[in-house]
Amino acid sequence: MTVTVTLTKQPELYLEADQITPDVFAGKTLDEIGAIFISEGKVKYPLSEFATIEGAAGETAADTKIVLKGDWTKVKRIGQQMTAGEIVIESDADMYIGGWMKGGKLTVNGNVDSFCGIAMAGGELVVNGNAQNHVGSAYRGDWRGMTGGTLRVKGNVGNDIGTFMRGGTIIVEGDAFIHVLTHGEGGTIIVKGNIEGRVGGQAVKGDVYVNGKIDFMMPGFAYVDDVECEVDGETAVYAHYIGDLGERHSVVKGETVFSNLYLKK
Amino acid sequence: MQETIKHVACPYCGACCDDLEITVEDGKIIEVKNACIIGTEIYHHASREGRVGSPRRRQPDGTYKDITYEEAIDFTAKMLIKAKKPLIYGFGSTNCEGMAAAGRVAEDAGAVLDNCASICHGSSFLAIFDTGYPSCTLGEVKNRADVVIYWGSNPQHAHPRHLSRYGVFPRGYFTGKGYKGRKVIVVDPRYTDTARCADHFLQVQQGHDYELFDAFRMVMHGYADKIPAIVAGVPKEKILEVCDIIKGGRYVHIFFGMGLCHSDGRNHNVDIAINLVRDINEYTKCTIMAMRGHYNIAGPGIVWAWQFGFPYCIDLTKGSHAHMNPGETSSVDLANRGEVDAFINIGTDAGAHFPIRAFEKLGSGMPMVTIDPSVNMAATVSDVHIPVAIVGVETGGICYRMDNVPIQYRAVVEPYNGILTDEELFDRIYERMQELKKEGWTTDEGTWDYATPLADVRPVKEVYE
Numbered sequence: 001m002t003v004t005v006t007l008t009k010q011p012e013l014y015l016e017a018d019q020i021t022p023d024v025f026a027g028k029t030l031d032e033i034g035a036i037f038i039s040e041g042k043v044k045y046p047l048s049e050f051a052t053i054e055g056a057a058g059e060t061a062a063d064t065k066i067v068l069k070g071d072w073t074k075v076k077r078i079g080q081q082m083t084a085g086e087i088v089i090e091s092d093a094d095m096y097i098g099g100w101m102k103g104g105k106l107t108v109n110g111n112v113d114s115f116c117g118i119a120m121a122g123g124e125l126v127v128n129g130n131a132q133n134h135v136g137s138a139y140r141g142d143w144r145g146m147t148g149g150t151l152r153v154k155g156n157v158g159n160d161i162g163t164f165m166r167g168g169t170i171i172v173e174g175d176a177f178i179h180v181l182t183h184g185e186g187g188t189i190i191v192k193g194n195i196e197g198r199v200g201g202q203a204v205k206g207d208v209y210v211n212g213k214i215d216f217m218m219p220g221f222a223y224v225d226d227v228e229c230e231v232d233g234e235t236a237v238y239a240h241y242i243g244d245l246g247e248r249h250s251v252v253k254g255e256t257v258f259s260n261l262y263l264k265k
Numbered sequence: 266m267q268e269t270i271k272h273v274a275c276p277y278c279g280a281c282c283d284d285l286e287i288t289v290e291d292g293k294i295i296e297v298k299n300a301c302i303i304g305t306e307i308y309h310h311a312s313r314e315g316r317v318g319s320p321r322r323r324q325p326d327g328t329y330k331d332i333t334y335e336e337a338i339d340f341t342a343k344m345l346i347k348a349k350k351p352l353i354y355g356f357g358s359t360n361c362e363g364m365a366a367a368g369r370v371a372e373d374a375g376a377v378l379d380n381c382a383s384i385c386h387g388s389s390f391l392a393i394f395d396t397g398y399p400s401c402t403l404g405e406v407k408n409r410a411d412v413v414i415y416w417g418s419n420p421q422h423a424h425p426r427h428l429s430r431y432g433v434f435p436r437g438y439f440t441g442k443g444y445k446g447r448k449v450i451v452v453d454p455r456y457t458d459t460a461r462c463a464d465h466f467l468q469v470q471q472g473h474d475y476e477l478f479d480a481f482r483m484v485m486h487g488y489a490d491k492i493p494a495i496v497a498g499v500p501k502e503k504i505l506e507v508c509d510i511i512k513g514g515r516y517v518h519i520f521f522g523m524g525l526c527h528s529d530g531r532n533h534n535v536d537i538a539i540n541l542v543r544d545i546n547e548y549t550k551c552t553i554m555a556m557r558g559h560y561n562i563a564g565p566g567i568v569w570a571w572q573f574g575f576p577y578c579i580d581l582t583k584g585s586h587a588h589m590n591p592g593e594t595s596s597v598d599l600a601n602r603g604e605v606d607a608f609i610n611i612g613t614d615a616g617a618h619f620p621i622r623a624f625e626k627l628g629s630g631m632p633m634v635t636i637d638p639s640v641n642m643a644a645t646v647s648d649v650h651i652p653v654a655i656v657g658v659e660t661g662g663i664c665y666r667m668d669n670v671p672i673q674y675r676a677v678v679e680p681y682n683g684i685l686t687d688e689e690l691f692d693r694i695y696e697r698m699q700e701l702k703k704e705g706w707t708t709d710e711g712t713w714d715y716a717t718p719l720a721d722v723r724p725v726k727e728v729y730e
Contacts, residue, residue: 013350013604041350041606042375042582043708095593114592133592140590141394159530164395182533183395198475198530202537219496220479220488245491246482247540 001058003033007070009050011040014094018077019047022064022085022104025057033057038075061085061104079106082123098125101149114158117151119144120168130155130174138164138183146170146187162189165206171232181208184259190232202247203259209238211264220244221261229262238262267295274674275304276358276657279557279667280403280424280431287677294658294678301425308658310639311678317640317652318682329650334685334693337634337651341609342697344632345374346706348607350582352627354596355613355636357381357559359653360662360674363687364568367611370695371581372572377605378579379596380565381558381613387577387591388526389555390566392535399542401518401552402668403430408437409550412514414450416538417474417524418556421458427556432520433462439515448510452477453524465507472528473497477504478537484508485544517551526555554668560657561664567671597623608633612687616642636690653687654680662688 003025019036028036034048047053051070058064062084072078073092083102092110099115103123108116111129117136131153137160138145145164156174163179165187175193182198184206191209197216200208209231221243229238242258249256267290274283282304288296293312297305320337321329345351353376356364364380371378382390406413413432420427428434436443451463454471469477480496481504483489489508492501511517519542525534538553545551557563566576573579575589578596592598596615599605600623608627610616614637616624627633628646635647644650654660659680663671680686685693 013606014602039582041348042584043349115590140391143395178529179533183536198533201475201479201533202540216473216476218479219476219493220483220491222488222491244479245488246479246486246544248486 001056001063002065002067003030003053003055003057004067004069005033005047006052006054007050007068007072007075008052010071011050011074013040013074015040015050015075016077017047017075018080018096020066020068020078020087021080021082022058022061022066022087023081023083025066026061026064026085027059028057030054030056058085073110079104082106092129097127098123098151101125103149111155116153117146117149117170120146120149120151122147122149122168124149125151127153127155129153131157133158133177134160134163135172136162136165136168136170143183145183145185156193161191162187162206165189175212181206181259184208192232200243200259200261203244204247204249205257205259207260207262209262209264211236214263217241218244220246226265227262231262237265239265266290270675270677273677274560274657274664274672275300275307276560276655276664276674277301277304277307278424278427278560279562280420280427281560281664281666281672282426282430283672289677292678303425307655308677311655311658311681316638316681317650318684320649320651323646323648323650332649334651334690337649338690338693338697340649341634341651341694342701343706344607344634345370345376345609345694346698346701347708348374348376348605348632349708350599350605351376351607351609352379352596352599352605353377353609353611354379354383354615355381355609355611356565357385357562357613358656359564359612359687360561360656360660360664361564361568361671362662363612363656363691364565365572366688366691366695368569368572370691370698371579373695373698375582375584377594377596377599378569378573378581379594380569380577381562381618382566382577383591383595384597384618385523385558385562386526386555387595388531389521389535390576391532391591392526392539395532395536396539396543399539399546399552400554400668402670403554403666405516405552406518406554407431407435407440409439409516410518411440411446412448412450412511412517414452414511414517414519415459415463416452416519416521417526417528417534418520418522419453419455419457419459420520420522420556421462423522423558424556427520428459428462448514450507450510465503465510467499467503467507470498472530474525474528474534475530475537478534478541480504481508482537482541482544485541485547511545511551512548514549517545517549519551519553520556521553522556557667560666563665563667563669564663567665567669600624600627603630606631609636610634610643610647611636613637614641614643616644616646636687638684651690652681652684653690654684656687660686662686 037044065086076094077096084104089108095113097116098106099118105124114132136146148168152171159177161180171190178198184203192211194212221241241261273285286298322332451460452467460466477497573587578594580588580594635644657674
């Protein structure tokens with residue numbers, strides 16, 4: 001079952017739409033969905049004030065699909081904490097898209113601002129454009145970042161990609177700026193473009209695959225050997241580094257566990 | 266009759282020198298002893314011609330006309346009620362009493378409350394959230410530290426008496442030889458005036474402190490042999506030499522400044538510095554401290570963390586809870602993105618410190634009030650400028666030094682022309698807001714849940730009186 005929400009009026013400031021998830025929409029009539037609150041600063045509005053709503057929601061989140069049409073550039077928190085179902089955003093979107101997401105699928109056919117997929121725990125998040133900073137990163141002060149799911153950005157990203165990451169996969173098909181897998185405790189990050197630097201700084205565990213160049217390597221990563229790996233469906237030879245040697249590491253069965261950096265040769 | 270007031274604390278930088286001697290005659294400041302040149306100027310400024318003695322309202326032709334406090338307070342209260350997301354920013358140069366009063370106003374107005382840390386040591390806070398803050402007081406540095414590191418800070422210019430009172434020259438209880446017993450290490454991309462006082466100067470490549478910290482940490486973790494020949498422009502031999510000095514010290518202290526928290530990576534540079542401190546503690550005692558800028562910029566971090574749970578960038582628009590996430594709720598980002606619709610600049614100068622594009626939006630697109638004793642750049646484009654008493658000169662109060670030690674500030678003269686203090690002003694804005702809300706004032710559209718307080722919550726004043 002599909003609900004199509006078309007944004008017809010632009011906010012003066014920015015809208016916070018953490019209620020736009022299949023979980024909230026499921027089992028509601030169109031009038032009930034129209035009455036859901038979205039806020040602009042300290043003022044709350046019913047969703048119908050800004051958008052027209054068509055179609056019908058499913059009984060459960062899993063069989064509810066939400067299609068967002070119109071210009072959602074100034075709307076934050078779409079799909080926050082969603083657990084099932086699907087959201088398709090047919091424009092750019094603002095911050096926290098798919099933040100704390102636990103399941104389902106969220107597709108953005110445009111660019112997103114910062115904090116997309118922050119502290120993501122499951123599901124699939126696809127951004128068919130660029131993303132800004134803190135992609136799949138931890139919330140401020142939280143040492144438990146992304147724990148699961150797949151986050152794919154077709155374009156470029158900024159800094160703080162997968163900070164405090166513990167699980168899941170982040171795939172960046174373009175370039176990244178700095179701080180990739182900083183404080184990593186697990187998980188996998190694939191960057192197909194170039195990175196300026198600070199890859200794997202303070203990382204305890206976790207893997208990074210880089211197909212392009214790294215301008216400034218962390219001194220704490222040491223070359224081990226060349227290995228053949230399959231990365232996002234393509235097999236190639238990578239130079240294998242371990243690190244960060246300036247960080248604590250656990251010892252399992254007599255062997256120190258490091259974070260791995262694979263740089264395509 | 267001349268009177269000399271001793272043990273006065275200085276309202277300039279985060280070092281909060283509390284040994285000033287101020288000579289006063291007929292309500293005028295005659296002489297300032299012991300302060301640095303900048304601190305001295307702040308006292309003389311209070312007695313200088315050209316002070317603003319009453320609130321002023323900007324006229325359509327750009328000139329200013331004096332108005333009463335009642336009119337200025339009424340304008341501010343109405344602006345806060347009507348705005349969907351007002352921003353109250355500043356507080357680097359006021360006392361904690363003023364900050365607490367402003368916190369009450371911000372909560373009632375559903376505003377974003379932010380302080381100068383937002384463009385200063387705010388990123389250090391983020392690092393502290395992530396990894397903790399193994400710090401100490403400046404007294405401990407003076408009395409114990411025999412290895413002192415200034416990393417990305419230049420106190421000779423920003424905190425002029427820091428080296429002589431705490432960091433390098435003083436003779437303390439266990440540091441009786443003064444500077445002769447201390448090793449001083451300075452890390453900076455520039456050969457600063459602080460670097461001139463150093464035994465070892467590491468000229469780090471601008472923006473690559475993170476890598477240099479990583480190399481230091483590799484030494485502490487036993488991987489010295491894996492360090493590349495040059496890291497961030499510093500030769501490996503120099504890194505090893507300095508690490509030997511650190512390991513051999515009885516008490517190591519790192520002072521870090523905006524070279525870390527405002528170059529690329531920001532909080533991560535501070536984060537890895539704190540982690541280096543943890544590593545050094547495996548060998549010897551080591552502590553770290555942020556070189557906070559203004560005399561009470563540590564204050565809002567303390568006061569608001571107590572009021573709201575967060576030190577800065579506090580979004581109170583949600584009513585039910587405070588939300589904090591710099592990058593979203595930080596003043597410059599809010600301004601750049603056009604996410605606020607009213608602005609109060611208090612005890613700082615956003616006009617001088619913000620990126621020009623950000624300030625343009627604040628200064629041209631929305632109502633703006635500046636609360637400051639002087640005519641600063643922000644005041645020149647504000648709709649209303651409200652002068653207040655200068656803390657540490659005309660009014661006292663609590664101020665937190667850079668090491669989070671509260672210092673009692675004192676008034677040495679009466680407020681000029683009977684102007685209000687920040688605390689009195691914010692309390693009166695709060696009271697006016699309550700009157701306006703009773704009269705039915707609210708935002709123009711939509712529902713503002715927070716405008717109606719919960720029935721069982723009594724106003725703060727009622728509880729205390």
